[in-house]
Amino acid sequence: MNKRKRRMLILSLDAVGSRDIEKAKDLPGFARFFEGAAGCMAVDSVYPSITYPAHTTIVTGRYPCHHGVVNNTKIQPGRKSPDWFWQRKYIRGTTLYDEARSAGMTTAALLWPVTAKAKITYNVPEIFANRPWTNQILTSLANGTPMYQFHLNQKFGHLRNGIREPELDNFTHASLIYTLETYRPDLTLVHFTDVDSQKHDYGTESPQVRAAMERHSHRLMEIQDTLERLDMDKETVFVLLGDHSQKDVSEIICLNALFLEKGWISQRRGKIRDWRVYSKGCDGSAYIYIRDKQLYPEVYELLKKLRDEKRWGIEALYTGKSAVRMGADGACAFMVEAADGYFFRDDTETFTRLTRGGEHKGCHGYRPEKTGYQTFFALKGPGIRENQAVEKMNLADEGPTLAALLGLDLGITDGKVIRAFLEKE
Template sequence: MRRQHRKTAAFLWPVTAGSKITYNLAEIFPNRIWTNQVLVSLKASSPAFLLRMNQKYGHLRRGIQQPELDDFITACAVDTLKHKKPWLTLIHLVDMDSMRHRYGVRSDEALAALHRLDQRVGRLIDATIEAGTFAQTNFAILGDHYQINVDHMIHLNQAFAKRGWLTPTTAGTVKNDWHVWAKSCDGSTYVYTRNFADLKTLRTLLEQTPGVERVSDQQTAQARGADPTCRFMVEAQAGYYFTDETNRAEVVEAVDPDSLGQPDRYHGVHGYDPLKPDYFTTLVLNGPSVKENQTIERADLIDEAPTFAALLGVKFPNALPGHTLLDALKGASHEAD
């Protein structure tokens, strides 16, 4: 797209920090004590664009709190769609995700966030009408995951610390002398080993931990597309999720409702196996290149990239994972797959 001198825009789109996007407000958070949100955002985004948008619409924000942050992002995106008319625009709205984490998947707060999301999408569509680009615009509304309600946490690193397999810090993290270490993905977790031979004992411990649904070995995890360097991939039962924490009273404990909203304290999480029952997300397509009134019963998240590439007319030198959703696109042929 850059070679064709096409303008692009992204608003809190994941993994775009430092990207060569024409108008970029990157999703990034400070993770070092010597920096702050303003500095990391300026460095990761298009600085002049970020400053201009914040000058015009910064009054809508309350830091990075929701739902105000999505109000700010929507205003910036509407402004950009109307006045800059990017060829490709990526917009990440997080309000509903945040409310599901805090209050639960089908809570009143999540439902209210869904209504706000609907209104924001309407404003974005209206912006293309006002800009005169609606008739040429293909829209894709998608979620990157669903969520499951939880009420218990599993602290595997606490179990490993009890056995001397790692050393906890006073802050509840892990020193670098570990032999066994768990890295959470919320509904599942990776387990890594280093200079550790007793895999049978480790696997038994994992399988006997309350709330664990399944333990997959390295070969099985790699075949599913997981990190090939992990020793095990562990799946939680519905209602449970993993943390990276140590210095906890128990390996498995209930989530204190008063702690919800604090780091790693949730009422709804994602990160489970995609094959978990009733665990789906959504893709809605509309526009001049999209067939009308089509329903595709099943697809995978990795099918989105080749489908979007087909919509954009973008070709890659190597085949992408997944398959183009040909049944959704006008004029698509199996050569695109």
């Protein structure tokens, strides 16, 4: 008897932590998924624990210092809105979808980070128009699969409201159901950001977050119904995962305001024109880059003083060597970690201040080991041991494990295959 083809559907719920999942297991879509699923409810993210480094680690099994996507956005101090690491070209080495393609599998990605211009069969990349002379539709078409995106926009474009949630996830969800029905890809990667948006806007324990989890439950229910209706459920490894959690915040730290006072940053008409020392924020942490190496001791003493005084919101200070050992960008001179309630921004307005209306109430980017800050990883389907629980794992373990289930190899990785999840062949 011929072995049935094995497919994989990976659904990323941005900013959904372990605590969110525990509270959501009473919701029908989650309850149905977790019945018989294997998984881990204590997954450490990467450092910095933000979306683009995390999602790149998921598909490579490597830490940011090795795969190259060390932040969400690039160092562009003169720009009000810096470009993100949107394109596949920023990833060093191979990915799960590259290896799937090499093995002759069809692939699909719906708003999965760092997939613009990737060789994916059906691709709607996460990217937005960041220049005044272009628009969202043209930018997306130029970086993904044109006709596929054209059809999705024709059918479901009315569901979107820019990048606002929950409309964006409604569009993504409708596009996923259509993609499964029409194309039946061998590997599908989907990124939902509803919870992340609600946590940023309203805080981690807000009613809006619960409402977003309820919407995710409805989406999960329809996805599972669709897999059964299409007779794909028995051949599909269904993976549900988070990339990081979030913490509540109320105060902002802008180290560049201090660097401006020190003369290490120069401005013209309120815009940074040049710098010798620059703080590049990752929300709950920040990279410190130094162009003038003679300033290294002075910068170190300043940062150490701020940390030791314990009233400026800086909890920890790391050297560049320490940062790379934690998986972050080794090109930084230092890395600083925010205390609970604080997060970093790149502007030069004022050193520290309370958040205002419309600014973040929840953030991520912190050390992944912090208590109550873990995320989750769960999977079910062919080749998976039912109800198998693993006590602890790292985001870098996910890529090698998923590759092994598909008979693929990611090469040298920082993570390992979690064989406890796999049925013995």
